Amino acid sequence: MMRLPPFTYLAPKTVADAARLLREHGADAMVVAGGTDLYPNMKRRQFEPTVLVGLGSISELRGVGGSAGRGLSIGPMTTLTAVSQHADVARDYPGLATAAGLVSSPQLRNMGTIGGNVCVDTRCNYYNQSFEWRKAIGFCMKKDGDICLVAPGSPRCWAVSSSDTAPVLWSLGARVRLVGPDGERTVPIAALYRDDGIEYLAKRRDEILAEILLPPADGWQSVYLKLRRRGSFDFPVLGVAVALRHEGHVVREARIVLGAVASLPREATVAAQGLVGERLTPEVIARAADIAAGPAKPLDNTDYAHFYRKRMTRVFVARALRRLAGLDDGGGADEGMA
Ligand SMILES: Cc1cc2nc3c(=O)[nH]c(=O)nc-3n(C[C@H](O)[C@H](O)[C@H](O)COP(=O)(O)OP(=O)(O)OC[C@H]3O[C@@H](n4cnc5c(N)ncnc54)[C@H](O)[C@@H]3O)c2cc1C
Ligand code: SF4
16 A cells, blocks of 8 residues: 655645745645645655645635636636536636546545646656656656656656646636745746646746636637546546637637647647638638647657547547537547547
């Protein structure tokens, strides 16, 4: 049985105190939200903090406020269940409700938070293993080793961004408010991510994700499709988030963001631009899906063969666009099982 190592648990009552504690304890400390990813990672010694700063006692970090007309404010400690079942989210930002409702299992969605999902660690077959397993193969540079076992000549880690909600929030134009000991800043969620499997977040260690801000729904439609092996629960090995706004039957704005194809969510900008000014005909959809598969460059370090995952990008983007065009035949349900 894998056991948690000893640690000190701190329970600040305010975000400012939490940020102060993170600075005080430096590299020894980590934030814990629902703990559904962090505690298993600690058991496998992928994370070795001696201090955990728990956000559970900070009431201002929980709940959904605002309206579709003004935009929504989502507290990072809101559970995935609450996000997926929130009436305004489900009606006006359906892609987000779908993604939150497809994360792991019901039990983990009751504990797991949207903030933890946005900040969740990147994944790799050579890393998401017990300490003994990793030791037996000599470790890798993401933890305890010095080479990449997927791409041994590579100077960087290619672990995969595996959050379900991150690509949807990106496609919806969400912003995040980060609070640190020296003040706060609000940035587009796209600016939160870095293309590096180890340092995958562009925030300082002592910054807390304090709010997720969604712009007014303003006619935007959204959809999220997920490829995973087990329909009951599994991390995505491909996530496709599409958000677009029509005027009449013509697309006026569009964003396509791919999850689980790189160390960060990957925006398929050219494909989305090609939709603007067009009607979503089968030909336009097929062309956009072809182009969207371009930025998907999965490596052989998660479930399913990487060339299959790349091929499925085209299939899933087309399926998502068909759904938004009302052309979908219903095949594949939300998770679009292969
Ligand atoms: C069996 C299993 C299946 C899973 N399946 C999926 C899946 O299908 N899709 C998916 O996306 N995830 C999946 N997960 C991962 C995890 O359950 C979810 O990502 C969950 O949303 C994490 O939220 P949490 O509140 O538990 O985060 P925690 O585990 O508490 O934290 C996760 C990370 O985020 C950081 N963090 C949390 N909140 C903040 C904050 N406010 N500010 C700064 N940093 C913060 C923590 O320091 C930690 O690094 C799975 C996990 C397990 C164990
Ligand atoms: S991509 Fe390479 S360095 Fe990163 S976790 Fe996998 S094997 Fe390790």
